[in-house]
Amino acid sequence: MINDNLGSKRRKLEESSSIFNVFPETNYEIAEKAKSNFSKPSPDDIVLKAQETNSQEIAVGVKALKLDSKKPAVTKPKKKIDVSKELGVKLSKPSLSFGVIGHVDSGKSTLAGRLLYDLKIVDSKTLHKLTKESESIGKASFALAWIMDQTKDERERGVTVDICQTQFKTEKSLFTMIDCPGHKSFIPQMINGISQADLTLLIVDAGKNAFESSFGLSGQTREQITIARNLGLDRLVVAVNKMDTADWQQDRFEQIVDELTQFLVDDLAFAKEKIRFVPISGLSGGNVVAKQKLSWYSKGTLMEVLEAEAELKHSEDSADRFNDEFIMSINDIETSSDDVLISGRVNSGKIQPGESIAVSPSGDVGVVDKIFANIESPGAPKAKQDRDLVIVGEFVTLKVKNLSLPDNVKVGDLVSRSNSPIQASMKIKCKITTFKMNLPLLLGSQFILFRNNISVPATLSNIEGRKKKHLGSNQDALVEIDLVERPIPVLTYAQDSKLGRVVLRKNGETIGAGTVEEVL
């Protein structure tokens, strides 16, 4: 008891003495602080000054603010190059990217493999090895397809699962070929592939009943070509494949041409002169690169047709198209220790190593360290090429440094210059057209929204100017769409005719397509 009392007394004493001791010191500190405070502008001054600056500037500043509040510096290209000369070289050669689509087992991958083999991009040693491997599991006819189909699933099951992209040069042009899966389950990947193409290469199987079933209601031909058309691809080459199984009969070819033309022109509003038909055999190679002797056909091999299309696109492209704002959509990402390899297609504008970029929606800012391309030429071994400048339409890999959160970069994100980041949103207004649906699309019902190579769950939140709370088949409507999981970077159709398009799918059916009118 006594001890306790003593202790508390002592504490009191100490407390009071400490007050006396410390007081002058604090006083001094306060005086010092007061002095320094008055050397700076007063809080009122700061507020007044801030108010003076125009509000828009603040808004821009707020947008650019990040958690670590490091201000993104806009950096200049590393190397000084003669941009106009470089552009001249780039613009002199036609380039074309085409997506290979069609019903499952119509021979897309085999044709793609055949094209690469006959153009000597793939050497005979490689093919020989694949032939042996495929024979050993009793799938000899798959050897050419295995050039494109790499993974275990794809080889064992004999279907393409994901897209495979190859860039190659011929004497006349530069091509990017995107082999898409044809199976119904992999339509999302097919959309990803075709959204990077300028032209659709549709493969149909000319075999007995094969064309009919692929074009029928359960077949994939209709859905795929409808999607491609709604993503803005208005040029089409149809390769009527496996003509060898139909004895290269003119009747069969023309029957298919008639039936397809009717559907493409009447239902999908293709311009008749923008569709080309070529009879081929991917497996034997007839009329792909090598000419097949046919008395009734004289419009060139598939390769010649593609080169003509490239030429045509080249003549139509505007010569100053690289002057637009730089935008690239990300298609593939590889992360190494401190930098990120971002691959994709340059949607517009141009970029050089050393320039700073922003990734939307994460808002992360980094610097392009290097740019690679991967173009293969006949007879030459595969190798990456360093680039000093890339422009719209090219498929490239950017090596990006200084991103603060490399893991936040996702496939489908958009890359732009750091001083003009792209807006990301959870809500958009779209003009859509519904297709034939089994069930109506209700307000609030979920579906998958496809935009370029992105697919996210979304719901219908409003139908404008309508009393009913659902959309039926084949209707046009202006709707508001809410994204469920995360914001995505959005551009309106007016800003970008390719990135401003959307496709809607639900329960494995394509239920509608449209354009982005407004970012909300």
Place this chain on the structure above:
Amino acid sequence: MKLLKQDIKRDGSGQITLVAQDREDLWTLYNLLHQHDEISLHTFRNIKREGKAKNERKNVILTLDIETVSYEDTLRIKGRTVVENDDVPLGSYHTAEVLFNSKFTILKQEWDQVSLDQIDKACSIDAKAEIGAVVLEEGVAHLCLITENITFLKSKVEKSIPKKKRGDSAAHDKAYARFLDLCYDSIIRNFNIDALKVVLVISPGFTAQNLVQTILRRATQDSNKQLLLSRSKFVVGQSSTGYLQGIEEALESPDLRKRLEDTKFAQQIRMIELLLQNLNEDNDKSWYGLKECERAIELVGSVKTLLISDSLFRNDDPKIRRHYVQMVESVQNQGGSVEIFSSLHDSGKQLDQLSGVAVILNYPVPDLDEDEEES
């Protein structure tokens, strides 16, 4: 939920004593408790004692006149005390959280049939069995638990997988295998497989099959006997997406349906499908909207099923609530069936968007939506 005591008088007023056991029960209570019901329960309150600097946190029994109820993983009840207590003066505000395994008593002026049915259901053990679901596609997987009333996202696995490249798919294969391993780890962490009725593994393409293979391979490696014994619980389904909406899509397969036949979850999805089908065909056999449904109920014998969302019974105005209860009762009296949808499932959310109430009719009745003045 456990029912301990029930004492309801002739006029419908009375009290029921219950014990909540899981999240599902909280949702039932959220739908059950309305403004001006009374609840007496154990709760913690900071009590200030004279002469003491610090508040004392004390477990007290309070009876509250309910003002608001909120549900966000936990159930919080705000109200004023109506019974005097040594520590808490009459009429003080208090917010209580409903605790698991602790009894409480609800006092209502009027217990309606819908409320009593809700308690009945919550107390039956059969309805409690949960379904596990893994919905995935290459690079993203969603793990969720589906109970009678709730679809609950337990965990999400994300891993970016590089695309295959011609001539070299090693990076893709490696990342893909790693992704499946991550899914397996997450399943072990988040699911109590023994307690689950079935685990749906749903994906586009072959990812689901590959995951099940990975699960069995890893379980063998880890000699996880329990998991290997319940291998028949894993059911593979097809969908077109790896997002949650894939579950509903996969249920279209007859095989999966059979496995889930007796669950309310699957039944309600089918019900909504039927409703939408009728709407799509415009065959006048389905209507939604309060007025439309009321008119249908007036035509005795026309209603086959009344679909109604639990959110409607959550209305604080007893008159409106009573109106909905009457609708339910009159359909039942006419021999029709009634399905109450939980707004925590997608099917219930869809119904909510359609004003929360809809009918499927025995025979077509046109023009239920026309205003009387017009007709």
